[in-house]
Amino acid sequence: MSLDSSTRDATLRALQAIVGDNACLVADADTESYVTDYRRISRGKASVVVLPSSTEQVAAVMAWCHTHDVPVVPQGGNTSLMGGAVPDTRGDAVVLNLSRMNRVLAIDTVNDTLTVQAGVTLAAARAAAEEGGRLFPLRIGSEGSCQIGGNLSTNAGGTAVLRYGNMRDLVLGIEAVLPDGRIYSSLRGLRKDNTGYDLKHLFIGAEGTLGIITAAVLKLMPQPRASAVAFVAVASPDAAVRLLGEAKRLSGGAVTAFELISGPALDLVLDYLGNVASPLAQRHDWMVLIELSSGADAASLEATLLEILESGYEQQLVQDAAIAASVADAQTFWRIREEISDAQTRTGGSIKCDVSVPLSRIADFVDEASRRVLELVPDARMVIYGHMGDGNVHFNPLRPKDADAKAFLAQWYKPVSDLVDGLAHGEGGSISAEHGIGAVKRDDLRRYKSQVELELMWQVKRALDPKNLMNPGRVLPAMGEGG
Template sequence: MSQQHLTQLTSIVGATNVLVGNDTDSYTTDYRGVFRGKALAVVRPGSTGEVSAVVKYCCQNAIPVVPQGGNTSLLGGSVPDDKGDAVVLSLSRLNKIRAVDTLNATMVVDAGVTLHSARAAAEEAGALFPLRIGSEGSCQIGGNLSTNAGGTAVLRYGNMRDLVLGLEVVLPNGDIWHGLRGLRKDNAGYDLKHLFIGTEGTLGIITAAVLKLFPVPRSKCVALLGMESADAALESFGLLRQRLGPDVTAFELISSDAMTLVLGHLGREAAPLNTTHDWYVLVEMSSTAVQEDAEVSFLAALSDAAEKGLIADAAIAANEKQAADFWLIREEISDAQTRTRGSVRCDVSVPLSSIPKYIRETSAKVLDIAPQTRMVIYGHVGDGNVHFNPLRPADMSAEDYQAKHGDAITRVVDDAAMLMNGSISAEHGVGTAKRDELLHVRSNVELKMAWNVKRALDPANLMNPGKVLPDFTSVK
């Protein structure tokens, strides 16, 4: 990077907030070590004004900008490519809770606030911000918005697109859009915030957001269920939703292979059930009812499912500690895969009614490609999201498995989802890992519309280039 550029960027954010050389390593590699790139520099602005000034300078000098939050992306969206010509713009210093309005049930936060900090600030004000993700201690609100994050409470509260009312955004030319309006009804023209949610920093940089808050539930019931089939799990979900309505907060499906993997990772011999099962479900109900009344309703619904032969076994959390212990099993599956290495991570969604068929047919196709594959399948099936992550056999190296089978398995898993009117990315975004797959699963009309929006806001293609959108020359 020329000394002139370094001098100008340093004049904006200060010498300690412009990193070069080896100091950039943690910003140019994703947390799993899968995606690696290079950067001219890492710049860490401390305010929206500084973000604007940095972006304006980069725009004037044709320097690509890669926005970065907590760098917990699974698909390469938060790291630069290997050209070494981009500035990584870290939002980590934008970490203030600007305001909490309990009557309006909103909270204004900087983009660099971690999800954990946002949830804690809401709790301190006697409210709930409901997004729950395993990486909440490091992922940031700006990143959550840029990927339209979902998590384990989507079933009741929705994903980030449903949890935000207004945004502040720095546009690719450095202009600031002041859209921090905490309104639930505003039909004065286009709802522009949706341009920036789920587009992974390719259209602008979110610097702050107005988030929705909710009442803290008075009661919570959690159970781990043993099931003999995915069909029984989905039928149980239908019954529980009918009996408990929107109080069903989470319904998480876990395959036997996924359970075995995570129990080994946690150093446990068995799940907290009397026997082993082909499938498990972690179900949570939260309610404004008092705990005793909620428990009666919860147990009655589970009893109905058991009487219909849908539930083979159940362990019901007797207290918060046991509930947290059940949730730990679910939340540690991802880390167990990362540490084991060699999983083909696919994040698909299909209509709820298609989930059992999708799992059966796609599992068979994967095992035809690579026998002895461990079928690590789990996810928020109450909203159709299945993390379908085939894992290498124990006696095969991660490198060999990925090289021999990774691409074929990904194509089979994703194609099967599309045949069932699903999606190849339910909540993890696109990044670079799934970018070119969009050529196969999105129509030319959709891709051209997306590129038209990109060119209108970022004509020089400087904002997180190479992410989300496949090469336009490939679009006929």
């Protein structure tokens, strides 16, 4: 339930003394964007939104909240799709937003590391790396607004995981504030440190339930000298998997991205963008976006891409292809891919299923899940896209064109999500590849995690956050009595 006015006023005064009057927001007009999720489906309430400017301020806020049993919801760019970055409706939580902690602290081009505060946006981190002649390879469509702390807290993936790995693979050290206000720091740019438990991995992927990440040391890579991009029509998801195998075999490890796009996904995004045409002359049911990058010269890389496509034609895997002839072409191809998510959000009525399946089983999964969903909702638009190269597919059935978005989600979200997640799990997959668990899939973990796994997770939670004040009601399902 909401706090009474005297308790809320006391909380506000205490936190203003730590961060300053202007860094505490309470008016509805000021807090609206902090308590409403990215898709504008979930809206919570907060006693106050706090915007600290330093790790020390975060620590002081956390210590006060811990002493006074006040729940805290850590927040970065608030781009979560699982409701994990906004408070619930009780109104007693403090939202602790890190957007003011947005400084690049250091870049070491000899050690190939970038040290940043958690509120630095992904786009700013990538720009800082580029200014130093290096690459930070994480790529997500929301890079202009998502923040490094949130990327770490959800173990973000994106379009280059096939080549470079996810966020867990791209960080060497973190700084985090514990629920009681103590500061844990491992901001060392070491690739080898075998001195016991690697504690940073407790906080990566924990979605703010164990502490608040305030800074990180990120790995940098050499900038590729050249890239080659193609938008390719394929015969089926199975043909796409086989083409990926050819791309790996012929490129010598140069495949950076291999993105699957269904016909309805392309239709949706082209309609949304309005002024962008399909790279292909005819409509196709399935396409892939392929990117190669390496230290080789551009001519060699383009020759390799042509060899891959020719092999695909010979094996009847490829039906048509458009090769980017310029940087502008490549940017257009990638814009089409990256705007699919926003196109769904603006259209409304999208059932978000973010699953991963072993690559050897992914074609069968896509075929079977599509068939089963269309049996339930025959007119659903099968918006299927994502990072096929690493087994991650965003399987997002969209409401029929004449259906009301809210009514469609109320009727079909749970049945369709349960069906798709169950099929993915049955193929040895996961119900969350990169979006996290948040509030939306929290209770589903009971079906897909063993009792031992859940008990271990709760034991870690109790050890670090015995009062259960950190992002309560997120990630961990209730364990019943004593849980």
